[in-house]
Amino acid sequence: MPRSGESGVVPNRLGVHAGVWVGDWSPGSARYAIESSAEIGYDLIEIPAVDPREVDVARTVRLLDSSGIDAVVSLALGADTDINTEDAATSARGEALLGSAVDFARDIGATYVGGVTYSAMVKYTHRATAASRENSLAVLRRVARKAGESGISIGIEYVNRYESNLLNTAAQTALFIAELGAGNVVLHLDTFHANSEETNLASAVRDAGSRLGYIHASESHRGLLGTGILDFAGLFRQLAESDYRGPITFESFSGAVHPATTVGTIGIWRDPWTDPALAAREAHAFLTAQLAAATQSIDAA
Amino acid sequence: MPRSGESGVVPNRLGVHAGVWVGDWSPGSARYAIESSAEIGYDLIEIPAVDPREVDVARTVRLLDSSGIDAVVSLALGADTDINTEDAATSARGEALLGSAVDFARDIGATYVGGVTYSAMVKYTHRATAASRENSLAVLRRVARKAGESGISIGIEYVNRYESNLLNTAAQTALFIAELGAGNVVLHLDTFHANSEETNLASAVRDAGSRLGYIHASESHRGLLGTGILDFAGLFRQLAESDYRGPITFESFSGAVHPATTVGTIGIWRDPWTDPALAAREAHAFLTAQLAAATQSIDAA
Numbered sequence: 001m002p003r004s005g006e007s008g009v010v011p012n013r014l015g016v017h018a019g020v021w022v023g024d025w026s027p028g029s030a031r032y033a034i035e036s037s038a039e040i041g042y043d044l045i046e047i048p049a050v051d052p053r054e055v056d057v058a059r060t061v062r063l064l065d066s067s068g069i070d071a072v073v074s075l076a077l078g079a080d081t082d083i084n085t086e087d088a089a090t091s092a093r094g095e096a097l098l099g100s101a102v103d104f105a106r107d108i109g110a111t112y113v114g115g116v117t118y119s120a121m122v123k124y125t126h127r128a129t130a131a132s133r134e135n136s137l138a139v140l141r142r143v144a145r146k147a148g149e150s151g152i153s154i155g156i157e158y159v160n161r162y163e164s165n166l167l168n169t170a171a172q173t174a175l176f177i178a179e180l181g182a183g184n185v186v187l188h189l190d191t192f193h194a195n196s197e198e199t200n201l202a203s204a205v206r207d208a209g210s211r212l213g214y215i216h217a218s219e220s221h222r223g224l225l226g227t228g229i230l231d232f233a234g235l236f237r238q239l240a241e242s243d244y245r246g247p248i249t250f251e252s253f254s255g256a257v258h259p260a261t262t263v264g265t266i267g268i269w270r271d272p273w274t275d276p277a278l279a280a281r282e283a284h285a286f287l288t289a290q291l292a293a294a295t296q297s298i299d300a301a
Numbered sequence: 302m303p304r305s306g307e308s309g310v311v312p313n314r315l316g317v318h319a320g321v322w323v324g325d326w327s328p329g330s331a332r333y334a335i336e337s338s339a340e341i342g343y344d345l346i347e348i349p350a351v352d353p354r355e356v357d358v359a360r361t362v363r364l365l366d367s368s369g370i371d372a373v374v375s376l377a378l379g380a381d382t383d384i385n386t387e388d389a390a391t392s393a394r395g396e397a398l399l400g401s402a403v404d405f406a407r408d409i410g411a412t413y414v415g416g417v418t419y420s421a422m423v424k425y426t427h428r429a430t431a432a433s434r435e436n437s438l439a440v441l442r443r444v445a446r447k448a449g450e451s452g453i454s455i456g457i458e459y460v461n462r463y464e465s466n467l468l469n470t471a472a473q474t475a476l477f478i479a480e481l482g483a484g485n486v487v488l489h490l491d492t493f494h495a496n497s498e499e500t501n502l503a504s505a506v507r508d509a510g511s512r513l514g515y516i517h518a519s520e521s522h523r524g525l526l527g528t529g530i531l532d533f534a535g536l537f538r539q540l541a542e543s544d545y546r547g548p549i550t551f552e553s554f555s556g557a558v559h560p561a562t563t564v565g566t567i568g569i570w571r572d573p574w575t576d577p578a579l580a581a582r583e584a585h586a587f588l589t590a591q592l593a594a595a596t597q598s599i600d601a602a
Contacts, residue, residue, distance in 0.1 A: 123424050123463065123568065124565070124568070124570075125565040125566070126561065126564075126565045127556075127561075127564065127565075127570055128570070160463075161568035161569075161570055162424065162461075162463035162568060165568070165570045166570075168570060168571065169571075195496065195497065195521065195530060196496065196497055196521060196522065197522050198522065198529075198530070199522075199528060199529060199530070200529075200530055201530075220496065220497060220498075221497065221498050221499065221500075227500060228499075228500060228501075229496060229499070229500070229501055229502075229530065229532075231530075255428075260427065260428075263427075263428065264425070264426040264427045264428075265426070267424065267425070267462040267463060267466070268462075269425075269428055269429070269462055269466045269467075269469060270469065270470075
């Protein structure tokens with residue numbers, strides 16, 4: 001639940017990606033990730049989508065309830081589940097996967113499914129075509145309708161050129177969402193990806209406009225917040241000026257947590273940290289301080 | 302040839318990547334790229350390595366002579382010519398390709414061969430192994446010896462996590478070069494890649510230390526210089542403080558110049574510009590202004 005700030009402003013909820021803590025969603029991992037997130041003071045945890053028929057959904061619900069934090073769900077389509085394609089069979093698998101993620105979110109009481117939901121998260125070898133883009137829009141219209149029936153929003157997370165050929169900037173994504181035309185589809189801004197594609201973080205927020213619904217706070221090198229190139233102060237000032245009220249979720253991955261397959265997929269060749277609790281605690285303190293500074297700066301102006 | 306600056310300091314030579322102008326090295330492309338670069342005032346042109354048996358090398362030499370500019374050579378190994386591998390046949394193909402690039406450089410009178418010379422330029426799916434790293438070092442020791450016989454230096458250009466699993470930072474690269482142990486191997490810093498991996502550009506220059514030998518000036522989104530996130534002023538101040546005297550070469554690619562295969566390999570999903578001459582002219586003016594500002598700032602201090 002959003003907390004009331006000192007100045008009467010409802011501050012943004014802070015989240016942490018479950019991948020900071022764990023590399024799977026076994027019962028032990030679920031308990032560890034949820035309880036550790038709550039203990040630090042996070043308001044929500046972002047859980048990678050799993051097939052709701054393959055996990056103990058009721059257990060996840062109980063853990064969230066007893067810890068008092070909310071969940072959101074994320075996923076990235078793969079080459080064999082791409083909807084940014086002209087191949088009908090591949091697209092159908094992608095639509096089924098998106099539907100399954102919506103089911104999982106509904107079953108655990110989450111109201112947001114975001115990520116690379118419009119394209120495979122791969123290095124493409126060709127530009128997107130008009131037809132593949134249209135197909136992605138058509139699939140997402142159906143997925144958004146299904147999600148809306150459960151009060152769930154769909155997030156479109158644009159990524160850098162190495163992870164999609166379709167949406168690499170906030171401006172492209174805002175246009176895509178406008179064409180999509182569903183009220184429950186929002187723009188998901190990841191600061192790591194924005195760093196490789198945008199003029200700056202503040203301009204990305206302005207380009208996103210009122211569609212901005214979710215933020216991944218991820219450093220330029222995907223390590224600890226504040227140790228890279230990103231201008232977080234400028235970002236948070238713009239978020240305050242734009243009156244952004246959505247979640248801000250810390251994302252960072254380490255080989256200390258993830259198996260070799262995930263390391264290979266994401267490209268974690270250097271471990272940015274070895275202790276998840278330390279990383280998550282530092283990120284929470286960093287984000288809290290940035291929010292406070294930006295709010296003060298706006299209040300003073 | 303280096304020019305003498307007003308303050309008696311020999312300023313850095315400014316270069317431009319041939320890929321700004323052309324997508325091949327046909328006689329017409331060679332003339333256009335070399336003459337256009339010289340006309341703007343660039344001191345050197347970076348030419349992607351081609352098999353010296355397949356091009357009219359003498360023609361390139363005449364064009365360089367008549368235009369009065371120098372050339373450097375660059376290349377990136379591929380998956381089938383990787384030396385960051387435990388596969389002997391693949392490594393042998395890579396060593397042959399590096400040798401061919403050195404031959405091309407020697408034949409056109411270039412004294413530098415740089416790029417992704419230590420690894421394939423691909424998104425790996427696994428971490429580098431101790432054995433693949435050792436193999437890369439062993440091959441490069443032989444290539445450096447061969448290059449040294451023609452007075453040629455080898456540049457090691459570290460790249461972001463999506464284009465190599467071996468060298469992603471200046472610190473890693475400085476260590477790699479120290480282990481390599483050849484006096485004619487230098488560190489090649491590309492600002493686009495550094496943006497995704499380093500604490501900041503100035504710290505990357507400091508980490509590179511005295512091994513820094515070549516710079517790619519490439520914006521955070523690989524478009525026009527000064528329109529992205531990079532702190533070029535901070536970079537140039539550090540270069541002046543570190544007394545860096547090597548070349549600074551503008552690199553940017555557009556689908557307006559390159560065929561679909563190159564667009565797909567590099568991931569140029571958005572064209573940052575359509576007029577190469579405008580891009581090259583703006584970059585030359587930008588780099589000249591940055592150098593002047595940094596020199597003044599150092600002189601004043």
